[in-house]
Amino acid sequence: MYYTVGEIAKEIGLSPHTLRFYSKEGLLPFVDRSESGVRMFKDSDFEWLFLIECLKKTGMPIKDIKAFIDLGMQGDGTIGQRLELFRRQKQRVEEQIAELQAQLDVIKYKCWYYETAKSAGTCAVHETIAEEEIPQEIRYIREKSRRMHRLDGTNGPSRAIKIPKASEPSGAAGC
Amino acid sequence: MYYTVGEIAKEIGLSPHTLRFYSKEGLLPFVDRSESGVRMFKDSDFEWLFLIECLKKTGMPIKDIKAFIDLGMQGDGTIGQRLELFRRQKQRVEEQIAELQAQLDVIKYKCWYYETAKSAGTCAVHETIAEEEIPQEIRYIREKSRRMHRLDGTNGPSRAIKIPKASEPSGAAGC
DNA sequence: TCCTGGCTTAGAGTTCACTCTCAGGTTCAA
DNA sequence: TTGAACCTGAGAGTGAACTCTAAGCCAGGA
Numbered sequence: 123m124y125y126t127v128g129e130i131a132k133e134i135g136l137s138p139h140t141l142r143f144y145s146k147e148g149l150l151p152f153v154d155r156s157e158s159g160v161r162m163f164k165d166s167d168f169e170w171l172f173l174i175e176c177l178k179k180t181g182m183p184i185k186d187i188k189a190f191i192d193l194g195m196q197g198d199g200t201i202g203q204r205l206e207l208f209r210r211q212k213q214r215v216e217e218q219i220a221e222l223q224a225q226l227d228v229i230k231y232k233c234w235y236y237e238t239a240k241s242a243g244t245c246a247v248h249e250t251i252a253e254e255e256i257p258q259e260i261r262y263i264r265e266k267s268r269r270m271h272r273l274d275g276t277n278g279p280s281r282a283i284k285i286p287k288a289s290e291p292s293g294a295a296g297c
Numbered sequence: 298m299y300y301t302v303g304e305i306a307k308e309i310g311l312s313p314h315t316l317r318f319y320s321k322e323g324l325l326p327f328v329d330r331s332e333s334g335v336r337m338f339k340d341s342d343f344e345w346l347f348l349i350e351c352l353k354k355t356g357m358p359i360k361d362i363k364a365f366i367d368l369g370m371q372g373d374g375t376i377g378q379r380l381e382l383f384r385r386q387k388q389r390v391e392e393q394i395a396e397l398q399a400q401l402d403v404i405k406y407k408c409w410y411y412e413t414a415k416s417a418g419t420c421a422v423h424e425t426i427a428e429e430e431i432p433q434e435i436r437y438i439r440e441k442s443r444r445m446h447r448l449d450g451t452n453g454p455s456r457a458i459k460i461p462k463a464s465e466p467s468g469a470a471g472c
Numbered sequence: 473t474c475c476t477g478g479c480t481t482a483g484a485g486t487t488c489a490c491t492c493t494c495a496g497g498t499t500c501a502a
Numbered sequence: 503t504t505g506a507a508c509c510t511g512a513g514a515g516t517g518a519a520c521t522c523t524a525a526g527c528c529a530g531g532a
């Protein structure tokens with residue numbers, strides 16, 4: 123049971139162009155070819171394709187994916203190296219998730235910030251808002267974020283800059 | 298208290314080049330300038346910068362970040378739009394995290410796969426491994442992954458392809 | 473037999489987000 | 503006053519990952 127590049131493309135949600143590009147980059151050495159050079163994908167190739175997708179979606183560059191494919195092509199002798207590769211990738215993905223979680227916190231804070239500002243009609247509420255009015259989760263996020271972004275001002279500007287001449291304060295609007 | 302582009306760059310971990318590039322792209326309309334045109338960052342600009350970083354780290358393209366900055370510059374009238382923007386971004390980040398979690402599962406499965414193959418000396422163990430030998434978590438991941446990747450074969454190849462001529466089976470090695 | 477549509481390769485073009493080079497201006501410290 | 507170390511804008515270059523074009527081949531149906 124063989125599939126052409128177009129059929130596979132539809133199946134896994136990539137364009138035939140992209141699949142040929144991967145092929146050119148050496149990511150698909152496992153696909154068979156017909157006499158006339160047409161790529162013939164077989165069912166067992168899907169496993170490779172899903173693995174490629176997985177590594178791609180977790181931010182691995184194509185040349186690193188190729189390195190993995192090449193290890194796979196060499197057979198059982200490279201199992202240890204492949205294990206190491208996936209362990210490193212596991213670590214990286216966990217870091218990515220942690221980073222996104224941290225940014226999600228910032229975004230949640232801003233959602234609350236704008237919700238509050240919206241019902242007050244102005245961002246200025248946040249200058250006078252009482253600590254008790256802030257939801258627990260938001261208070262926690264805000265504290266954590268402040269600890270991270272603390273600028274102690276001990277390393278102030280090393281160069282004096284002339285005071286701007288009658289420039290209206292451009293950054294008057296809060297974010 | 299003003300900072301030059303180089304000082305800010307050091308503080309937030311970007312290059313002065315990058316900061317000027319952002320400036321050129323219209324991401325920093327809030328920074329003051331000296332008489333001679335030197336960028337003068339103030340403490341309150343950090344809030345904007347951290348927000349830009351947040352949106353960038355969560356995959357928002359520069360032109361969309363600019364759209365947000367522009368809304369911010371317009372003041373309180375755009376609070377509703379900014380709220381909507383952050384709500385959409387929240388949704389996207391949650392999706393990104395879910396996607397990474399799914400891929401992390403695949404990676405965990407492969408870690409187990411190679412660990413097992415390593416101690417057996419060959420990937421071939423996985424053709425004969427008993428269901429009870431598979432850890433609970435792995436079994437669960439594998440089932441979920443199989444449900445997702447199910448290829449029912451009902452939409453087989455639409456074009457006949459000549460059987461390849463004595464081509465050795467290239468994809469013999471499992472992944 | 474010819475048309476259609478999908479396949480092939482090589483290679484050029486695109487988009488994004490930087491990243492760097494250049495030529496010149498500004499500021500401070502010695 | 504002079505040198506170092508910044509700064510400026512314009513614009514070219516980079517690398518990653520596509521994305522598309524061109525010219526041509528091949529199989530099946532009207």
